[in-house]
Amino acid sequence: MINALPPAVILIVGALLVPFLKGKLKNAWMLALPVLSFVNLLAIPLGQHWNFTFLGYDLVFANVDRLSLIFGYIFHLVSFISILYALHVEDDVQNVAGLVYAGAALGVTFAGDFFTLFVFWELLTVSASFLILAQRTPKALGAAFRYFMIHVAGGLCLLAGIILHVQQTGSAAVTFIGLSGLASYLIFIGVGVNCAWPGVHSWLTDAYPEATITGTIFLSAFTTKTAIYLLARTFPGTEALVWIGTAMAAFPIFYAVIENDLRRVLAYSLINQVGFMVVGIGIGTELAINGAVAHAFNDILFKGLLFMTMGAVMYRTGKINATDLGGLYKYMPWTCTFCIVGAASISAFPLFSGFVSKSMVMEAAGQGNLRFVWFVLLFASAGVFHHAGIKIPFFAFFSHDSGLRCKEAPKHMLLAMGIAACLCVFIGTFPQYLYGLLPFATDYQPYTLGHVITQTQLLFFSALAFTLLLLSGIYPAEIRSINIDADWFYRKGGKLFFTAADRTFNNLNQWAEKVFAVRLPERLSRFFREPAFLIQRQGLRMLAAVSGDNRNSEQLEIWLEERNRSGSHPIGIWVLLAVSFLAIMSVLYLFIR
Amino acid sequence: MKETSDIQEKTGIFDNPQNVKRLLIVFYASVILLLGVDFIYHKHTIFPWEEYFGFYSVYGFVACVILVIIAKYVLRPLVMRKEDYYD
Numbered sequence: 308m309i310n311a312l313p314p315a316v317i318l319i320v321g322a323l324l325v326p327f328l329k330g331k332l333k334n335a336w337m338l339a340l341p342v343l344s345f346v347n348l349l350a351i352p353l354g355q356h357w358n359f360t361f362l363g364y365d366l367v368f369a370n371v372d373r374l375s376l377i378f379g380y381i382f383h384l385v386s387f388i389s390i391l392y393a394l395h396v397e398d399d400v401q402n403v404a405g406l407v408y409a410g411a412a413l414g415v416t417f418a419g420d421f422f423t424l425f426v427f428w429e430l431l432t433v434s435a436s437f438l439i440l441a442q443r444t445p446k447a448l449g450a451a452f453r454y455f456m457i458h459v460a461g462g463l464c465l466l467a468g469i470i471l472h473v474q475q476t477g478s479a480a481v482t483f484i485g486l487s488g489l490a491s492y493l494i495f496i497g498v499g500v501n502c503a504w505p506g507v508h509s510w511l512t513d514a515y516p517e518a519t520i521t522g523t524i525f526l527s528a529f530t531t532k533t534a535i536y537l538l539a540r541t542f543p544g545t546e547a548l549v550w551i552g553t554a555m556a557a558f559p560i561f562y563a564v565i566e567n568d569l570r571r572v573l574a575y576s577l578i579n580q581v582g583f584m585v586v587g588i589g590i591g592t593e594l595a596i597n598g599a600v601a602h603a604f605n606d607i608l609f610k611g612l613l614f615m616t617m618g619a620v621m622y623r624t625g626k627i628n629a630t631d632l633g634g635l636y637k638y639m640p641w642t643c644t645f646c647i648v649g650a651a652s653i654s655a656f657p658l659f660s661g662f663v664s665k666s667m668v669m670e671a672a673g674q675g676n677l678r679f680v681w682f683v684l685l686f687a688s689a690g691v692f693h694h695a696g697i698k699i700p701f702f703a704f705f706s707h708d709s710g711l712r713c714k715e716a717p718k719h720m721l722l723a724m725g726i727a728a729c730l731c732v733f734i735g736t737f738p739q740y741l742y743g744l745l746p747f748a749t750d751y752q753p754y755t756l757g758h759v760i761t762q763t764q765l766l767f768f769s770a771l772a773f774t775l776l777l778l779s780g781i782y783p784a785e786i787r788s789i790n791i792d793a794d795w796f797y798r799k800g801g802k803l804f805f806t807a808a809d810r811t812f813n814n815l816n817q818w819a820e821k822v823f824a825v826r827l828p829e830r831l832s833r834f835f836r837e838p839a840f841l842i843q844r845q846g847l848r849m850l851a852a853v854s855g856d857n858r859n860s861e862q863l864e865i866w867l868e869e870r871n872r873s874g875s876h877p878i879g880i881w882v883l884l885a886v887s888f889l890a891i892m893s894v895l896y897l898f899i900r
Numbered sequence: 901m902k903e904t905s906d907i908q909e910k911t912g913i914f915d916n917p918q919n920v921k922r923l924l925i926v927f928y929a930s931v932i933l934l935l936g937v938d939f940i941y942h943k944h945t946i947f948p949w950e951e952y953f954g955f956y957s958v959y960g961f962v963a964c965v966i967l968v969i970i971a972k973y974v975l976r977p978l979v980m981r982k983e984d985y986y987d
Contacts (some may be wrong), residue, residue, distance in 0.1 A: 449986075560967060561967065561970060561971045561975050562971075562975070562979075564967060564968060564971035564972070565971050565972065565975060565976045565979075565980070634912070636912055636914075637910040637911070637912035638907065638910065670946075673946035673947065674946065678947065681947070685959060685963070686959075686963045686967075689959070689960045689963040689964055689967075690963065690964065690967050693964050693967060693968075705914065708915075712907035712909070713907060714907060755944070756941060757941070757943045757944055757945070760934070760937055760941065761943070761950070761955075761956040762956075763934060764934050764935070764937075764938075764954075764956040764957045764960065765956045765957070765959065765960040766960065767930065767931050767934050767957075767960070768931065768934075768956070768957040768958070768959075768960035768961040768964075769960045769961070769963070769964045770927070770931075771927075771928075771931050771961055772960070772961045772962075772963075772964035772965050772968070773964060774924070774927065776964075776965065776968050781968065781969075781972070782968060782972075783968065783971065783972040783976060786980070787983055788980045788981060788982060788983060789980075789981055789982075789983055789985055789986075790975075790976075790979040790980055790981070791979045791981055791985070792979070798986055799986075
């Protein structure tokens with residue numbers, strides 16, 4: 308028995324205490340949680356721990372190997388940075404949701420069986436929804452609702468796959484599955500929803516820019532990266548992933564160029580970066596998997612850093628659209644510097660973190676002779692510099708003077724951004740420490756003369772294109788607008804469905820109410836007030852119509868009415884006759900049989 | 901959360917157009933220098949086209965121009981809507 312707790316426990320249980328604490332004690336407690344949880348993780352040796360048997364299946368609360376460990380490390384690191392960044396937040400909904408969300412990501416990462424994994428998978432969705440809801444704007448409410456619905460649908464798909472898979476194989480262990488059969492496809496798609504694959508990606512670009520300033524930092528780190536982790540464990544070397552990842556790397560950059568909301572630009576570039584990781588997992592060689600994992604590690608840091616700088620700008624100015632910003636480098640010099648570090652890292656400049664991981668995926672694509680993929684990834688590399696590397700810092704901090712006058716970001720935010728920025732430079736400069744943590748041993752050398760020169764050429768000429776296009780006025784001016792994406796199908800489609808359902812079913816409902824609830828009882832009650840009279844009168848009228856002789860009918864109707872009023876219908880006799888007839892028939896039936 | 905009052909007007913380094921000009925000159929010079937580097941070192945490459953003179957420079961430039969042109973003239977007319985489109 309080991310003297311430690313399962314990896315997810317400290318953050319999740321610790322989060323529940325947060326609402327009972329106040330002031331500095333609360334801050335200290337929140338900052339201590341990821342540190343304690345990290346020390347706890349270090350105390351867990353490699354292997355599978357906390358095995359329980361439940362309904363005949365093995366539950367494993369901690370499957371610790373090199374793949375889960377590196378994700379565990381970066382999740383702790385980014386939790387600490389995000390909490391530090393969010394220290395000013397007094398809203399406990401956000402504080403608790405953020406910690407639980409980070410804990411759930413650890414739970415998914417270290418789950419050794421699919422049942423445990425699924426519970427944490429759903430906890431990710433629920434806690435993340437609260438990080439969006441906590442913004443408390445109508446837009447955020449809608450986005451959180453859509454986020455929740457999509458992830459619940461994805462989760463159900465995953466659950467269906469898990470149940471089929473467990474039925475077929477008899478094992479719930481989280482291990483290599485590979486694409487074969489319905490169960491694997493369902494799991495594949497379920498994970499793909501969280502991975503923001505093209506077509507199911509729009510929850511990300513819809514919700515992340517609507518979340519709270521600090522919530523977005525948490526969000527950018529966990530959901531897509533746990534999906535990457537799970538793909539790396541269950542579907543390495545699946546060719547479909549190469550093509551999915553290539554599409555992911557390419558299409559968002561077009562959107563990012565014309566997007567006005569700078570946090571949404573980053574959301575698109577997040578999909579673009581995850582595309583590189585998905586390609587790496589699809590290629591499946593040791594170099595490619597290493598590249599995907601290393602890039603996930605780096606992306607969590609530099610994307611978090613970029614979101615933090617944009618969050619700081621939003622915190623100080625209340626604005627995030629490129630049309631409203633500009634010229635802030637004078638007022639937020641540190642934030643601006645950190646933003647440039649993040650931009651250089653995501654663009655993969657030599658000495659910055661993206662350089663040492665993105666190139667591994669490119670190299671693996673080259674070694675596999677995937678020419679088309681290689682060309683698209685190179686295009687995406689140039690494109691990411693264009694929109695995330697230049698556009699973000701340029702429109703927020705330079706460009707024209709927007710007239711905004713604000714203070715530098717608060718100290719705890721600067722510290723959080725500073726730590727992330729230093730790590731980006733450190734990893735970029737001394738990649739061997741990151742390489743030492745990767746799932747497979749590697750002797751990959753990012754710093755060859757050729758690589759440094761060609762990458763710098765690629766980026767400088769991208770920058771040249773940006774400069775010339777901007778100076779010539781061809782570069783698309785930022786316009787106050789939104790761009791429709793795949794979410795159009797369920798936002799407009801949803802409305803259409805709602806309208807169609809409203810018209811069809813509510814009209815049917817109204818018709819049914821009119822007929823069955825109003826008219827029919829009315830007629831029946833009228834009929835049963837004097838049934839004998841009405842039947843006789845109707846019969847009389849029909850008889851008169853058939854015979855064509857209605858000379859006596861008026862007289863007869865008056866006579867009927869009189870008899871009705873005096874209650875002298877000979878009904879009793881007829882009933883007696885009918886009952887006697889039925890009795891005789893029954894007796895006869897008995898004898899005949 | 902806005903804290904825009906009581907902030908002193910500041911003059912930044914790029915408020916002087918001369919400095920912007922200087923930065924651009926340095927940038928153009930470094931771009932030309934980087935292209936020139938292709939003359940003097942031998943590349944070790946995976947694909948043959950990587951050895952062409954200025955491959956990465958031209959690709960980076962052309963890729964970004966195509967990216968912007970497509971985004972501006974193809975994608976934007978297709979997907980751009982007013983800000984209250986979904987409301």
